[in-house]
Amino acid sequence: MKLGEGVEAAIHCTMVLATLGPGETLPAAAMAEAYGISPSYLLKHLKTLVAEGLLESVPGPNGGYRLARASDRITLLDVVLAVEGRAPAFRCMEIRQGGPVKLPKAVYAKPCGVNAAMLKAERAYRAALAETSIADIVADFNAEADPRAVEAVCAFAERYRRPQG
Amino acid sequence: MKLGEGVEAAIHCTMVLATLGPGETLPAAAMAEAYGISPSYLLKHLKTLVAEGLLESVPGPNGGYRLARASDRITLLDVVLAVEGRAPAFRCMEIRQGGPVKLPKAVYAKPCGVNAAMLKAERAYRAALAETSIADIVADFNAEADPRAVEAVCAFAERYRRPQG
DNA sequence: GATTATCTACTCGGATAGATTATGTCCGAGTAACTGTGG
DNA sequence: CCACAGTTACTCGGACATAATCTATCCGAGTAGATAATC
Numbered sequence: 001m002k003l004g005e006g007v008e009a010a011i012h013c014t015m016v017l018a019t020l021g022p023g024e025t026l027p028a029a030a031m032a033e034a035y036g037i038s039p040s041y042l043l044k045h046l047k048t049l050v051a052e053g054l055l056e057s058v059p060g061p062n063g064g065y066r067l068a069r070a071s072d073r074i075t076l077l078d079v080v081l082a083v084e085g086r087a088p089a090f091r092c093m094e095i096r097q098g099g100p101v102k103l104p105k106a107v108y109a110k111p112c113g114v115n116a117a118m119l120k121a122e123r124a125y126r127a128a129l130a131e132t133s134i135a136d137i138v139a140d141f142n143a144e145a146d147p148r149a150v151e152a153v154c155a156f157a158e159r160y161r162r163p164q165g
Numbered sequence: 166m167k168l169g170e171g172v173e174a175a176i177h178c179t180m181v182l183a184t185l186g187p188g189e190t191l192p193a194a195a196m197a198e199a200y201g202i203s204p205s206y207l208l209k210h211l212k213t214l215v216a217e218g219l220l221e222s223v224p225g226p227n228g229g230y231r232l233a234r235a236s237d238r239i240t241l242l243d244v245v246l247a248v249e250g251r252a253p254a255f256r257c258m259e260i261r262q263g264g265p266v267k268l269p270k271a272v273y274a275k276p277c278g279v280n281a282a283m284l285k286a287e288r289a290y291r292a293a294l295a296e297t298s299i300a301d302i303v304a305d306f307n308a309e310a311d312p313r314a315v316e317a318v319c320a321f322a323e324r325y326r327r328p329q330g
Numbered sequence: 331g332a333t334t335a336t337c338t339a340c341t342c343g344g345a346t347a348g349a350t351t352a353t354g355t356c357c358g359a360g361t362a363a364c365t366g367t368g369g
Numbered sequence: 370c371c372a373c374a375g376t377t378a379c380t381c382g383g384a385c386a387t388a389a390t391c392t393a394t395c396c397g398a399g400t401a402g403a404t405a406a407t408c
Contacts, residue, residue: 002166029341035261036260040393060402064341093170098200098201101317104313106311107313110311113305121293149261156264169353192381203355211381223361
C-alpha cells in the first residue's frame with residue numbers, strides 16, 4: 001500500500017496546466033524546474049498522462065503540454081489511475097484454491113469474500129477521489145492558500161506559458 | 166497503488182485461526198500447505214502480525230499461532246495496516262516548495278490541498294476496511310460459500326489444530 | 331523586397347541503467363514431549 | 370510402577386539471497402521557426 005512519487009508531481013502539474021488559457025501550453029522542463037524534480041522523470045509521467053487521454057502534447061519549438069479537457073472534468077481519480085494503473089490494489093490470487101485438496105471448480109463459483117470486502121473498500125477510496133476535480137483543488141488553492149504562494153504560481157505560468165500551440 | 170501478496174495470506178490465515186477453539190493453535194507449516202504458499206514466507210508475515218499484537222505464537226512441539234483477541238475485535242484494517250505498515254499510501258513530498266524561488270516558511274503553513282484530498286480518500290478506504298471484522302468474513306463464508314468448501318476448511322482445522330498451547 | 335528551400339534549435343517520445351522495495355529462503359534459539367534409567 | 374534426567378524433534382524468530390518494481394537518465398524522432406539564397 002504505497003503510491004509512487006510521480007502521483008504528486010502529476011497532480012501538481014495538472015493543476016498548473018489548469019491555470020492556463022485555452023490552447024496555451026507549458027513545457028515539461030519548466031514544470032520540472034518549478035517543482036525541483038528531474039525533467040526526464042517528469043517527462044515519463046507526462047507521457048503516460050498523454051497516453052491515458054488526460055493531457056495533449058505539442059512537439060517542436062514553443063511546444064509543451066496542455067489539458068485534454070476542462071479541468072472540472074478531470075478528477076484526482078483520473079490522475080491516480082493514469083499514473084498507477086487501473087488494476088485494483090488488492091489482487092486476489094485465489095490462494096483459497098492453492099491447497100493440496102482439489103475441489104471441483106463449481107465450489108469456487110462464488111467470488112472470494114475477502115476479495116469482495118477489499119474491493120468494496122477500494123471502491124470507497126476511488127469514489128472519494130472521484131469527488132474532487134482538479135478545478136476544485138485549484139479553486140481551493142486560490143481561495144485558501146497564502147496569497148504569496150498564489151502569486152508565485154501565477155508568475156511562473158505567466159513566464160513560461162506558450163500561446164496557442 | 167499496489168498491495169503486497171502477503172495481505173491475502175494474512176487475512177486467510179487470520180480467518181482460519183478464528184475458527185479454532187479457545188487456546189488452540191495452528192502451526193504455520195499447516196497453513197502454508199493449505200494455501201499452497203511458501204512456509205518461510207508465510208512465517209515472515211505471521212511474525213509481523215505477532216509483533217503488531219494481532220496474533221500470539223507458542224513455540225516448541227505442539228506450538229503454533231492463535232488470535233491475540235476475539236475475531237470480532239480484529240478488522241480487515243488491522244490486518245492490512247499490520248502487514249503493509251501504518252504510513253499513508255500518499256506521502257506528500259512537498260514538491261510545491263521544491264522550486265528555485267524560496268518563499269518564507271509561513272507561506273506553507275497551511276497543509277497542501279492535494280495532500281489533504283488524498284488523505285481524505287484514504288480515510289474513506291480505511292473506514293471501509295474497519296467496518297468489516299474477521300468474524301464477519303468468517304460468518305459470511307460459512308453462510309454463503311459452497312458447503313464443500315466450508316467442510317474442507319473445517320476438516321483442515323480439525324486435522325492440524327493443537328489443543329491448549 | 332518577397333518567396334522558398336534549407337538549416338537549426340527546441341520539443342516530446344521510447345529505450346536504457348541504477349536504487350529501493352517486496353519476495354523467497356536459509357539457519358539458529360528455544361521449548362515441550364519422548365525415552366531410558368534409576369529408585 | 371513411578372520419578373527424573375537426558376535426548377530428541379518440532380516450533381517460531383531473525384538474518385540472508387533473489388526478483389520485481391519504481392526511480393532516474395540518455396539518446397533519437399519530429400516540428401516550428403529562423404536563415405540565407407534566389408527570383
